[in-house]
Amino acid sequence: MFTAPMAVEDGEGAPDVTPRRTAPAWIAAAGAGDVTAQARFFRDHRDRLASQLLRMTGDAAVVDDLLQEVFIAAFAGLGGFRGDASIETWLYRIALNKARNWWDSHRRRQRREREGGVRLTPEAARPDEDLEAIAHRERLYAALEGLPEVLREAFVCRVIEGMPLVDASRALAVPISTVSYRTRRAELLLCRALGLEEPT
């Protein structure tokens, strides 16, 4: 969860008025290729990013690969990080991009497998997990797959990730009202896809 330093003004193109922070020296060192600093950066953000990626994709099997891609991209771009957003928001955006690519390829793979008559192997359940929760989760992610990209991302960010509107607005780089609208729209479509009563 992020800590929002200030509220973002609503409306298209609203400026992010987060005070500009200077990136700590060790982050700059990580961006410059200092292996020790990179290892520290990695340790600081790995677990949180792994959980975020899991919630973005719903597939634990891909988290490691995506995590690796996120950190490679992050280290490649860290030199250009100026502290306009928090480092967590910056990393979340990278993770969002990687997850988006994954959803695209996942959707293509699903289509190929459906066309080829192949049945996907269901995800192995943890022994301590409630079977009903697993079934719900699988159905939810199957329904998310059918949503437009922007609606899915807003829903995951705001609802599954549980970000406040302000943080979600910053992470998705869209105004608060857009996040709110997309979330509600996604909720409506998901209810329809899952055969649930639509919200009033």
Add this chain to the structure above:
Amino acid sequence: VSDVPKRPDLEEPVVRSPALRRYVEAAAQQEYTATPLPWDRLHDAMLREARTRATRRRALLAGVTALAAVVAVALSVPSVRRAVVDSETRGEVTPSIAALDGPGSRGDLPRPAGEPSRGVSMATGADVPSTPHDDHGRTRRPGLVADAARLARDGAAEIASGNLRVAATWSGVVMSSVVAAFSGERDEIVADRRRSTRPMGAAGAEDSADVMAEAERLAVAAELALAQKDRQTAIDLLGQLVRWHSRSPQARAALLDLARLRTAVGDVDGAACVYQRFLDRYPKDAMRSDVRRRLTALERSDIACRGIDPSGQ
């Protein structure tokens, strides 16, 4: 849900549907419990990625450098210009190829003893006026090729500048005793392959790569035969070219060469048919008046032809 985003309440409920809330909770409760990605594995992956990027960069750089080198060479290599001696206007002069290799190069035009020079006439395609020159290579009328080629005082054809610039997409430079056709894929002529004797974009059905290659092969083979003074082989090859690839870019120059060669070997009827064929095929060609004059000189204007041969054959 309204289609228009409204100003939201910052405290609005995240999920309004109670039924959906159970699904969301199931998703939100997910914890990543697998063994976390170790730093060493990430570090190895980063090193691999860096190596791959470096390789790609090198390959890209090498590709760009190679391309630049090819372009530079293509633009800097001097033109190879060839002039084919026209035996028709030279009496008994043996046909030969005089290679004019770039600026200042010269090709000897054997001039029969005692015969005065007739001056030079140049033309650069259907839409470009011919440019007559006097005996001393001075242009009588400004023309596009005036500076590119001239007849020197001693009767040698001389390429005066490195590249011949023309306005049309093709050009044929014609002198009273020299014929040189230039490829014109650009507006700056860089090579003489004796092809592209018609405007680009007018390609016919025969202009497949194979036909082009075969027509080119025949044209080159005919030139080589001429260089070895093997007129009959050259005649046969040019005959094949104009019969089988009549719509190829090489056909026009081949018709002119064939007519001159037939005249040189005494096949006047055959030459007349070829000239006739040229006039039928290229009625608006810049050479048409010159060809008509030659046909008249042969005194066979009423001959019955079948293609490029007399009907009787």
